[in-house]
Amino acid sequence: MVTVETISIVFTGLSISLAAFYYISTLRNAQKMQQLTLETRQAQLFMQMYGRWSEAAFHDAATDIRSTSWVDFPDFESRVLEDPSKYKSLGTMIRFYEGIGVLVKEGLIDMRFVSLLMAGDLRHFWEEIGPIIGLWRKAWSYPRLASETEYLSNSLIKYMEEHPELKT
Numbered sequence: 001m002v003t004v005e006t007i008s009i010v011f012t013g014l015s016i017s018l019a020a021f022y023y024i025s026t027l028r029n030a031q032k033m034q035q036l037t038l039e040t041r042q043a044q045l046f047m048q049m050y051g052r053w054s055e056a057a058f059h060d061a062a063t064d065i066r067s068t069s070w071v072d073f074p075d076f077e078s079r080v081l082e083d084p085s086k087y088k089s090l091g092t093m094i095r096f097y098e099g100i101g102v103l104v105k106e107g108l109i110d111m112r113f114v115s116l117l118m119a120g121d122l123r124h125f126w127e128e129i130g131p132i133i134g135l136w137r138k139a140w141s142y143p144r145l146a147s148e149t150e151y152l153s154n155s156l157i158k159y160m161e162e163h164p165e166l167k168t
Helices: 004-054 056-066 073-081 084-105 111-140 147-162
Strands: none
Touching: 004 056, 004 084, 004 111, 056 084, 056 111, 073 084, 073 111, 084 111, 084 147, 111 147
């Protein structure tokens, strides 16, 4: 015969099971929402940077640097570093890529975003400026000069090797 005590124990067990199921379900939903929020924030952050990259001022700076050639560091110094307009253009580009590099390094922006939208420009910029940066670092005793840009470029190369379908 079923007693009140048995019914009470069964009801308590069912209640605890339902509460545990509800708690687990709530945790899973919270984790999904947290992941979705993170992905949305990453996309928003990247789109802010992409907006900056798309501005005419950035393209003007890139064109200014691309249209300048140099033979060695003294030539680079006289053509770029001593010319306020070109120095500003170079600074604009380096600061932009430094920012992206920090965000990628800290996991705030996925490297896939960078590779999909600006791989060609970044690679071209670093191939052009990278060799002179080492000399500039020594000349100015500034070992971290453009270090995050270098990190970003190296990370992009590695990412492209791991994802040949995205190679530009």
